Amino acid sequence: MAALELKFIGTGNAFAPTRYWSSFLLNGRVLFDAPPTLLPHLHKLHVDPRDIEVIFISHFHGDHYLGLPFLLLEFAELEPRTKDLTIIGPPDIYKRTEAATNLAFANVFRKRDRGYHLTFVEAQDRQPGEVHGVRYTPFKVQHVPNLEAFAYRVEFEGRTVAYTGDSAMCEPLVPLAQGADVLVAECSCWTEACGAIHLTPSGIMTLRSQLDPSTKIILTHIGAGEAPRELADAGILVADDLQTIAL
Numbered sequence: 001m002a003a004l005e006l007k008f009i010g011t012g013n014a015f016a017p018t019r020y021w022s023s024f025l026l027n028g029r030v031l032f033d034a035p036p037t038l039l040p041h042l043h044k045l046h047v048d049p050r051d052i053e054v055i056f057i058s059h060f061h062g063d064h065y066l067g068l069p070f071l072l073l074e075f076a077e078l079e080p081r082t083k084d085l086t087i088i089g090p091p092d093i094y095k096r097t098e099a100a101t102n103l104a105f106a107n108v109f110r111k112r113d114r115g116y117h118l119t120f121v122e123a124q125d126r127q128p129g130e131v132h133g134v135r136y137t138p139f140k141v142q143h144v145p146n147l148e149a150f151a152y153r154v155e156f157e158g159r160t161v162a163y164t165g166d167s168a169m170c171e172p173l174v175p176l177a178q179g180a181d182v183l184v185a186e187c188s189c190w191t192e193a194c195g196a197i198h199l200t201p202s203g204i205m206t207l208r209s210q211l212d213p214s215t216k217i218i219l220t221h222i223g224a225g226e227a228p229r230e231l232a233d234a235g236i237l238v239a240d241d242l243q244t245i246a247l
Contacts, residue, residue, distance in 0.1 A: 002027070002157035004181060004247040008239045009041045011220045013188045013198075014063040020241050021063040022221040024163075024184060030134055030156060031055045032163050032184070038067030039074060045242060049074060050081040053132040057089030058165025059149035060096055065089070069101040069108070075116070076108045084117040086131045088138075090148040094120035123150045133157075139176045141167035144197050151176050166221065168196060169203035174210050182247055183211070184239075186221035190228060201228050208234050216247060 005027050012019025021035030025042075031052050042049050049071060057065045068087070075081045087093060097120065101108050121129065123138035130136070135155040143149035143166045151164045153176050162177040164185045177183040185207065188198035195203065198221075208217060218237045219227070227238050239245065 002159055004159050004161065006161075006182070006184070006218070006239075006245045006247070007045050007047065008220065008241060008243045008245070009045070010035055010037055010241050011222055011239045011243075012241070013186075013221045013223050014061065015223060017224050019222060022186070023064075023067075024220065024239075025052070026154070026156060026161055029053045029132070030154060032152070033058055033064045033165070034067035034071065035063050036066045036070070039070045041242065045244075048079075050079055050083060053083055053085060054134050054136075055085070055087045056136070056152045056154070056163070057087065057093060058151070058163070059090060059143060059147055061147075061166065064166070065096070066100060068097050069104040072097075072101055072108050072118075073105045075114070076105075076111055081116050084119065084132070086119045086121060088121045088123055088129075088131070088136070088152075090150055091122045093122055123152075125150075139172040141165060141172055142170040142197075143167055153177075153180065164199065166198060168198060169200075169206065173207060177207065177211055177215060179212060180215050182216045182218060183207070184218050184220055187219040187227075187238075188221055188223055190223070190225045201231060204231060204236060205234065208236065218245060 007025040009023035010020030020037045023033040125140040128137045137153045139151040154161045160180040162180040162183045
């Protein structure tokens, strides 16, 4: 059974005053969300972006996908890659990425000979897929009105990682994480103030009670303030920016 190495590119929500925007990298190959700070933080962590083979985008808020234009620019102009890259996200993931990249760096999508295959896959609720040896299942979750948001369950090298993306407490989160080795969960407020569109401590504690005790829970997408003591007492971890957690 392979070890799991989670490198947290950032751990803050869109409004976090002292944390960078949330994202993490699994075993150097699988990236979950792509904030604007993605590229410099990969380099700070001594990660070669060309080793990333799969990127999961949870939804189209800027702190979750506007790092893609900078990453694609890196491959186009500075560090040519040869490994194929697959980006999985909500419907219109290709159009959204192309539009954002064209606004930022119009030359990137004009290049037809990239040196690698760039593939976009639209997530469908509970429809499994497999790319580059990574098996995945998207779960459509409840976030803000009129915006599709997805959580992802990923089976990789004999281990299972679940990621909530941005989500309020909702039914899909339990099957998403049931039996997983680790659940990386957002927790945007330490109070219940944002519970209509985000997870809060009460939701996290509900998940903890419904999941197998062997599933480790790590929190990210965090705002200001300190975590309630009950979370630590329940064995729930709070990730820090640029932290590596091995399981």
